[in-house]
Amino acid sequence: MQDNCITIELRLPGLLVLETKEEERWIEAAVRYEQEEADCPRCGHSTWQVHQWHLQHKRDAKLWGKEVWLALFKRRFRCRVCGEVFTEPDPHCGRGRRTTRRLRKTVARRAEEATVRAVAREEGVSEGLVERSWVEEHAVVSAPTRPHALLGLDGFCVRRPGRMWTGMWDLETANPVAVVPGERQVDVQRMLERHACRDTVRAVAIDLSEPYRQAVELVLPGALIVADKFHVLALAGRALHEVHGETRRPGNLAWLLQRGAEKLSLEQRRRLLDALQADPSLARSWGLKEALREVYRKRSQKEAAAALERWIKEAGGSGLRPFERTAATLRKWHREVLNYWHYPITNALVEGKHNRVKVLKRRAYGYRNDRSFLLRILNLIHTD
Numbered sequence: 001m002q003d004n005c006i007t008i009e010l011r012l013p014g015l016l017v018l019e020t021k022e023e024e025r026w027i028e029a030a031v032r033y034e035q036e037e038a039d040c041p042r043c044g045h046s047t048w049q050v051h052q053w054h055l056q057h058k059r060d061a062k063l064w065g066k067e068v069w070l071a072l073f074k075r076r077f078r079c080r081v082c083g084e085v086f087t088e089p090d091p092h093c094g095r096g097r098r099t100t101r102r103l104r105k106t107v108a109r110r111a112e113e114a115t116v117r118a119v120a121r122e123e124g125v126s127e128g129l130v131e132r133s134w135v136e137e138h139a140v141v142s143a144p145t146r147p148h149a150l151l152g153l154d155g156f157c158v159r160r161p162g163r164m165w166t167g168m169w170d171l172e173t174a175n176p177v178a179v180v181p182g183e184r185q186v187d188v189q190r191m192l193e194r195h196a197c198r199d200t201v202r203a204v205a206i207d208l209s210e211p212y213r214q215a216v217e218l219v220l221p222g223a224l225i226v227a228d229k230f231h232v233l234a235l236a237g238r239a240l241h242e243v244h245g246e247t248r249r250p251g252n253l254a255w256l257l258q259r260g261a262e263k264l265s266l267e268q269r270r271r272l273l274d275a276l277q278a279d280p281s282l283a284r285s286w287g288l289k290e291a292l293r294e295v296y297r298k299r300s301q302k303e304a305a306a307a308l309e310r311w312i313k314e315a316g317g318s319g320l321r322p323f324e325r326t327a328a329t330l331r332k333w334h335r336e337v338l339n340y341w342h343y344p345i346t347n348a349l350v351e352g353k354h355n356r357v358k359v360l361k362r363r364a365y366g367y368r369n370d371r372s373f374l375l376r377i378l379n380l381i382h383t384d
């Protein structure tokens with residue numbers, strides 16, 4: 001350590017300050033972990049042999065009103081027993097993180113009293129970081145009492161301009177596991193890495209979302225992916241709506257078309273039949289919608305596979321653009337649709353919660369920001 005450097009007390013135990021530099025608006029501290037040895041993650045033996053050093057820059061909480069940056073000299077060790085090369089642990093930041101836990105805790109706590117935007121400006125970090133930190137602090141609703149085996153992933157809209165979040169649910173207990181802002185592969189991947197165990201998860205029900213599928217395949221290669229039944233059926237419902245064009249209102253034709261045929265009264269069925277007879281392409285669309293529901297009534301996967309194949313061919317050659325598109329989608333998700341016969345799981349049991357979230361969302365217009373709204377959502381989920 002140099003004599004002429006300003007001494008700052010970082011209060012990050014285990015980190016050795018090698019040098020500090022102070023400027024008008026920021027402080028940089030060159031640091032490394034004190035510990036001379038690390039345990040090999042493969043065989044467990046302790047090793048001191050450094051294979052490589054590299055430098056990482058991490059943001060820490062402000063000090064004296066100045067931004068603090070850590071220049072962290074990190075080691076890669078080589079295990080002297082099994083030869084494994086591994087990076088030393090970084091408990092103050094966490095694996096792959098570019099900020100210290102302390103900074104994330106600080107901004108999360110600030111966000112209890114101020115808006116996300118104000119906190120971001122004050123700390124000189126992005127709004128995304130404040131939001132993620134806040135979620136990190138609050139969103140893990142409960143530690144699992146037993147390991148998750150069946151999970152559900154689905155997107156829901158939180159912010160007023162239509163920002164999507166992703167929720168993860170334990171489908172056996174119907175308890176939420178975590179929520180995360182965003183619905184990109186990287187968002188979902190990180191959530192799965194933190195909360196889903198590769199050894200215990202057997203199946204995951206998901207929306208028909210390519211990023212979700214890729215995230216699950218990467219993090220949980222042994223889990224079966226099940227295309228959520230209600231999202232699959234909704235595709236046909238949407239296609240039918242596109243063909244017909246009318247907005248659904250209780251009792252009108254659009255409503256009759258969408259409703260399951262078995263739930264209609266005699267009088268309603270007569271009205272529906274009259275409309276279908278008058279319009280052949282509407283009749284065709286309605287038939288396709290009902291036929292897809294029929295696929296899900298098959299007892300065995302083999303029967304379902306045959307029925308689905310027939311449906312895709314028929315819809316694909318129907319000359320009805322919305323159904324042709326649906327056929328193409330289902331061809332891509334063919335395997336995941338049929339996995340339902342291995343694990344008949346759906347996110348339907350969390351849909352009820354989403355409806356309550358929607359009601360809350362409507363009320364949320366009066367709120368100062370999304371954070372207080374989110375708190376209410378999380379409370380709601382928590383007490384369910």
Ligand SMILES: [Zn+2]
Nearest residue numbers: 040043079082
């Ligand atoms: Zn080893």
